[in-house]
Amino acid sequence: MRNPLPALGPAPLSRCRAVGVLPLLAFAVVAVLALPLVFVGMQAAQAGWAEAGRLFSRPLVGTLVWHTVELTAAVTSACVVIGFGAAYLLERTDLPGRRWWMVLLALPLAVPEFVRGYSWVSLFPAVHGYWGAVLVMTCSLYPLVFLPVAATLRGRHTAAEEVSRSLGHGPWFTMWRVTLPLCRPALTGGALLVSLYLLGEYGAFAMLRYTTFATAIYTEFQLGFDAASASLLALVLVGLALLLLGLDAATGRRGRIAVTGRAGNGSRLARLGRWRIAALAGLIGVVGISLGVPCYALGYWLIKGSSTTLPSASVFGATLTTLGYAFAAALVSTVAAVPVALYAWRRDTRLARAAERAAYVTRALPGIAVALSVVFFAIRYAQPLYQQPPLLVAGYVILYFPLALTAIRGALAQVPPGVEEVARSLGTRPTAVLLRVTLPLIRPGLGAALAMVALTASTELTATLLLRPTGTDTLATRFWAYTSGLAYGAAAPYAALMTAMSVPSVLLLTRRTLGADHRVETS
Amino acid sequence: MKVLAADFEKRTGVKVNLRSGDEAELANQILQEGSASPADVFYAENPPALSVLDEKGLLAPVAADTLKAVPASDSSANGDWVGVSARAAAFVATSGTPADTAPPASVLDLAKPEWKGRLGIAPSETDFAPVVTRVIHSAGADAAKAWLLGLKANAKVYNSNEDLSAAVNSGEVQGGVIDHYYWFRLRDEKGAGDTHSVLHYFTKGDPGALVDVSGAGILKSSKHQQAAQALLAYLDSTPAQQLIASSQSYEYPLVAGVQGRSGLVALGTVGTVADATQLGDGKQALQLLQDTGLLQ
Numbered sequence: 001m002r003n004p005l006p007a008l009g010p011a012p013l014s015r016c017r018a019v020g021v022l023p024l025l026a027f028a029v030v031a032v033l034a035l036p037l038v039f040v041g042m043q044a045a046q047a048g049w050a051e052a053g054r055l056f057s058r059p060l061v062g063t064l065v066w067h068t069v070e071l072t073a074a075v076t077s078a079c080v081v082i083g084f085g086a087a088y089l090l091e092r093t094d095l096p097g098r099r100w101w102m103v104l105l106a107l108p109l110a111v112p113e114f115v116r117g118y119s120w121v122s123l124f125p126a127v128h129g130y131w132g133a134v135l136v137m138t139c140s141l142y143p144l145v146f147l148p149v150a151a152t153l154r155g156r157h158t159a160a161e162e163v164s165r166s167l168g169h170g171p172w173f174t175m176w177r178v179t180l181p182l183c184r185p186a187l188t189g190g191a192l193l194v195s196l197y198l199l200g201e202y203g204a205f206a207m208l209r210y211t212t213f214a215t216a217i218y219t220e221f222q223l224g225f226d227a228a229s230a231s232l233l234a235l236v237l238v239g240l241a242l243l244l245l246g247l248d249a250a251t252g253r254r255g256r257i258a259v260t261g262r263a264g265n266g267s268r269l270a271r272l273g274r275w276r277i278a279a280l281a282g283l284i285g286v287v288g289i290s291l292g293v294p295c296y297a298l299g300y301w302l303i304k305g306s307s308t309t310l311p312s313a314s315v316f317g318a319t320l321t322t323l324g325y326a327f328a329a330a331l332v333s334t335v336a337a338v339p340v341a342l343y344a345w346r347r348d349t350r351l352a353r354a355a356e357r358a359a360y361v362t363r364a365l366p367g368i369a370v371a372l373s374v375v376f377f378a379i380r381y382a383q384p385l386y387q388q389p390p391l392l393v394a395g396y397v398i399l400y401f402p403l404a405l406t407a408i409r410g411a412l413a414q415v416p417p418g419v420e421e422v423a424r425s426l427g428t429r430p431t432a433v434l435l436r437v438t439l440p441l442i443r444p445g446l447g448a449a450l451a452m453v454a455l456t457a458s459t460e461l462t463a464t465l466l467l468r469p470t471g472t473d474t475l476a477t478r479f480w481a482y483t484s485g486l487a488y489g490a491a492a493p494y495a496a497l498m499t500a501m502s503v504p505s506v507l508l509l510t511r512r513t514l515g516a517d518h519r520v521e522t523s
Numbered sequence: 524m525k526v527l528a529a530d531f532e533k534r535t536g537v538k539v540n541l542r543s544g545d546e547a548e549l550a551n552q553i554l555q556e557g558s559a560s561p562a563d564v565f566y567a568e569n570p571p572a573l574s575v576l577d578e579k580g581l582l583a584p585v586a587a588d589t590l591k592a593v594p595a596s597d598s599s600a601n602g603d604w605v606g607v608s609a610r611a612a613a614f615v616a617t618s619g620t621p622a623d624t625a626p627p628a629s630v631l632d633l634a635k636p637e638w639k640g641r642l643g644i645a646p647s648e649t650d651f652a653p654v655v656t657r658v659i660h661s662a663g664a665d666a667a668k669a670w671l672l673g674l675k676a677n678a679k680v681y682n683s684n685e686d687l688s689a690a691v692n693s694g695e696v697q698g699g700v701i702d703h704y705y706w707f708r709l710r711d712e713k714g715a716g717d718t719h720s721v722l723h724y725f726t727k728g729d730p731g732a733l734v735d736v737s738g739a740g741i742l743k744s745s746k747h748q749q750a751a752q753a754l755l756a757y758l759d760s761t762p763a764q765q766l767i768a769s770s771q772s773y774e775y776p777l778v779a780g781v782q783g784r785s786g787l788v789a790l791g792t793v794g795t796v797a798d799a800t801q802l803g804d805g806k807q808a809l810q811l812l813q814d815t816g817l818l819q
Contacts, residue, residue: 060819121686125695206647206682216819222547223652223809223818225554225575368548376555387561465544466552481543483685488712 022346023355025339030355032394033401036362037238039373043231052232061216065236068212071133072198072240078138079194080187082286083145084180089279091153092161092179094269096276101283102150103506108290109143109452110502112459112476114483115495116140117207119297133210137198139290144197144403145190147452148410151444152186153179158269171270184251185413189406192248192360196402199237199244199364213237214366221368234369241364245357298499301492314473319497322458322474325389329396330404330454334446336397337404342438345412346420356405363402370399371463387469395463400456404449411445451505458505459498475501524566526766531757537750546572547649553742554579563745564754566607568737569649570797571805573604578804582740586752592759593777597736600800604740607758608767608774610702611793612654612733614723615691622698626723630654630700630731631662634673642678643699645687646817650702650735653797655808657730660801664811671815680817685709692720700731703793704773707786711771724793732794736777 047055055061086105090098120127120136127135160182164174180187202214213236220230272279344356362370374395378386385391415438423433439446461476468477475498482491528539542549542562550572553560560581567573576582582603590602597606612630616622622641627633633642645651659667679696681687688705690696692713703722710718725731739758741751757763764776768783775783775790783790812818 058813058819060816064819122689125690125693207686209680209682211819219647219809219813219818221551222545222647223571223649223812224806225547225550225572225804227551227554368551371548372551372555375552379556379559383559462548466548470540470542477543 022339022343023352026343026352026355029336029340030358033359033362033398035377036365036370036373036398039376040231040234040238040365040369043227044235047228047232051229055229055232060211064211064213064216065240067130067210068199068214068237068240071130071137071210071212072195074134075137075141075198076191076195078134079142079145080191082138082142083147083190084149084183084187086142086146086283086286087150087153087183088175088179089272089283091150092158092175092270093272093279095272095279095283101287104287104291105146105283106143106506107287107503108140109147109455110499110506111140111291111294112479112495112498113140113204114207114459114461114479115298115499116294117204118483119294121207123293123297123300128209130210132208133205135289136204136208137201139286139293140204141194141197142286142290144193144452145187147448148186148190148406149183151448152183152410152414175270186410188248188251189410192244193363193402193406195244196241196360196363199240200366200369202366202368213240217366218368227372230369234365237364237366238361241361244364245360249353249357294499298492298496301488302496304489314478315475315493315497318473318475318478318494319501321472322476322498323501325392325396325474326454326458327450328389328393329400329457330450332393333397333401333404333453334408334449337401337408337449338439338446341405341408341412342434345409345415356409359405360402362398367399367460367462371395371466374398374463374467387467389469389472392464392467392469392472395467396453396457396460399460399463400453403452403456407449407452408442408445411442411448415441447508451508455502455505458502526770527758527763530763530766531754534757534762535750535753537753539754550575553581557581558744560742560744562742563747563751564739564741566737566739566758569653569735570599570604570738570799570802571649571652573599573738573740574799574802574804576740576742577601577603581743583743583745583748585741585755589752589756589759592756594796596796596798597777598738598799599740604738605755605759606736606738606777606796608764608772609734609736609777609790609796610650610704610774611724611788611790612650612700612731612735613703613706613793614698614725614731615688615701615706615720616698616723617691617694617696618719618721620694620697623721623723626698628726629729630725631658631670631729633677633700634670636673636677638677638698640677641697642674643681643687643690643696644674644678644817645681645684645699645701646812647682648684649805650684651700652805652808652812653735653802654700654731654733655811656802656805657733657797659807659811661730664807668811668815671811671817675815675817688720692718694719702735703787707773707784708771724788727792727794729794734775734790734794734796736796736799737774738799 089095090101095101116136161174161178164178200214202218205212205215217230217233220226220233340356340359344352374391378391420433420438423437424430459476461480464474464477475494479491479494524543525541528541531537532539546567546569549565550567553562553565553576565573565576577599584602585605589605590598593606597609598604614626616626655667655671658670662670681690684701684705687699688701688709691699692709706720706722739755741748741755745751759778761778761781764778764781767774768776768781773784773787775787
């Protein structure tokens with residue numbers, strides 16, 4: 001808990017002002033993010049009790065909820081284990097080639113979801129059902145845990161671990177009782193992203209022939225053209241999301257430890273010794289499976305598909321468009337996430353924490369519901385913007401905001417409490433404190449937020465098809481146009497480009513999480 | 524459609540802004556847009572997507588001359604949308620397997636126990652529901668339900684017709700119900716050497732021997748009614764139908780006198796056009812698919 005510092009000099013006045021603006025901004029951002037929830041609520045209200053009775057009395061509703069819960073639990077646990085394990089090996093042991101592993105382990109985030117799903121299904125027809133879904137989703141989502149944890153470990157020196165070792169505790173005990181608790185905010189943040197994503201996910205599961213609750217929602221949209229029934233079902237996902245956020249609240253907050261200082265030369269790394277081979281084999285396995293399979297499938301289509309042609313000039317246009325939208329969305333998401341994260345961090349009140357959590361709920365809705373809600377509100381209240389570039393950016397921001405928030409939240413958790421108050425007590429104005437003290441401290445988090453949103457937004461399809469300006473093509477829509485005509489050879493260059501294009505983002509992302517140099521050392 | 528739009532622009536000077544997407548998602552989008560929709564024309568692969576807009580009163584009547592260009596059964600009964608092209612439901616079988624050497628005469632046969640473990644279906648595709656609707660109308664709802672339960676016991680469920688076509692080609696399952704053009708498109712992509720599947724048609728008159736049309740309608744809210752009517756008239760003109768017939772899509776043209784692509788079996792011999800009124804918005808089929816658990 002942070003104690004309010006005695007106010008000195010000009011501080012009281014400026015503090016009052018800051019208190020007023022920040023919550024206002026934070027609540028405005030959360031209100032926009034909650035629009036899809038309002039839409040779903042409005043639509044669901046139109047369905048009526050009779051329809052609700054029909055929908056929820058169907059024999060498979062219980063089974064589907066169970067499928068969703070069981071899958072979410074398994075994939076999230078697997079992602080936590082892999083994400084923490086890999087980050088620990090890279091940041092706390094003498095594993096060779098750590099820099100390269102960092103990039104390779106982050107890259108699966110850059111493989112478009114539909115490429116991944118299709119590559120597994122076409123190369124390994126046996127991969128399907130529950131275990132298939134667990135495997136494929138774990139492979140694609142573990143970086144969401146790995147990256148924040150690696151960033152946390154990189155940002156903290158090993159003093160606590162060294163103390164533990166000096167007290168005679170073994171390396172396993174130290175990892176379990178010291179390193180793991182240090183990572184708790186990053187771990188729970190990543191786990192939250194993974195599990196919320198799984199609630200609303202549909203496409204990959206459809207390909208893997210595994211039905212979850214989101215499947216039922218899509219059926220109502222796709223075959224019933226029935227937004228009301230679909231929304232009624234989506235409320236169940238909202239309920240599950242609230243449960244998950246409650247869990248996060250129960251586990252995440254206790255880990256607010258601000259041990260700072262960078263992992264400099266003084267850090268002692270655990271020696272792997274004879275475990276080195278096992279550790280390397282494990283990492284090779286993770287990278288080989290999660291990156292190798294989609295790359296192999298892409299190569300196969302490029303070579304074997306008879307529709308493969310050299311992509312026309314349009315591919316450059318599509319690449320530029322994709323980059324433009326992805327970075328615009330990344331920038332807006334990051335800028336919008338700062339006040340929300342900052343408000344919850346500065347004011348550790350129930351209200352502030354609730355606002356921060358509310359920003360996550362929308363993430364559990366299926367993409368089609370989010371896209372339609374943007375259609376619904378834009379055509380009524382922002383007609384001139386309808387199907388204009390800003391609207392597509394807004395769609396991406398609503399979809400991917402939680403990624404930015406998590407990255408910034410993780411970075412803020414490492415800033416020692418009281419830093420801002422100290423700066424202010426010295427007479428610095430609040431804006432200057434923000435620009436010169438707080439933001440520089442969370443720069444790695446800002447970089448991670450930008451890169452994570454840009455990466456995921458560059459492969460988005462559902463919202464893109466509905467919200468893009470007429471005539472605009474991104475790499476994802478070109479890829480879709482070809483694959484829906486079964487021309488995988490022609491589609492492959494676009495998917496390959498999407499993945500290749502993401503490499504710079506991943507490099508930036510890993511450089512940012514590596515880049516602990518601008519941390520302020522406190523002692 | 525891109526080629527058609529370009530040709531229409533060249534002929535009339537009317538600029539066409541094309542938005543392509545999944546037909547169900549686009550229909551949902553127009554439903555949310557309501558009367559404020561910026562769309563002029565909606566062109567969909569299957570009648571239910573058009574029917575659902577028609578039910579909400581969002582479509583304007585199509586000009587009588589355009590409706591006359593194609594057989595009356597290919598358009599909606601009230602003339603609110605017009606048929607443009609057609610495709611036939613068919614049975615695809617892995618070459619040389621029993622499914623190929625003794626293909627089913629009727630889609631109803633596929634519910635029999637002898638098909639257990641050999642069959643694939645893609646019930647979430649918008650193309651599958653019309654087959655179910657036809658079974659409901661020819662055999663009754665109870666029999667249709669029993670048939671679907673039989674299919675459920677026999678078949679592996681695929682996400683899309685594309686996946687199903689590929690699975691039959693690779694021998695993962697012996698046979699499946701798809702629209703004819705998926706087979707032709709896969710053959711083009713794989714090449715003849717890598718094509719290990721054969722297309723069979725159900726006996727004419729069978730509920731599975733279904734010809735389904737794609738169609739286009741005009742939004743009532745469109746501010747370009749005249750140009751929209753001109754586009755629909757163009758789609759059912761001989762030059763446009765020839766473009767459809769010669770394209771890689773392998774769809775059947777609807778206008779009399781325009782020949783389909785070589786290699787296609789004559790449409791008249793494979794089946795009858797599904798009655799659009801009978802197909803409706805497909806809700807009954809959907810409910811049955813959900814009740815039997817083939818869809819969730």
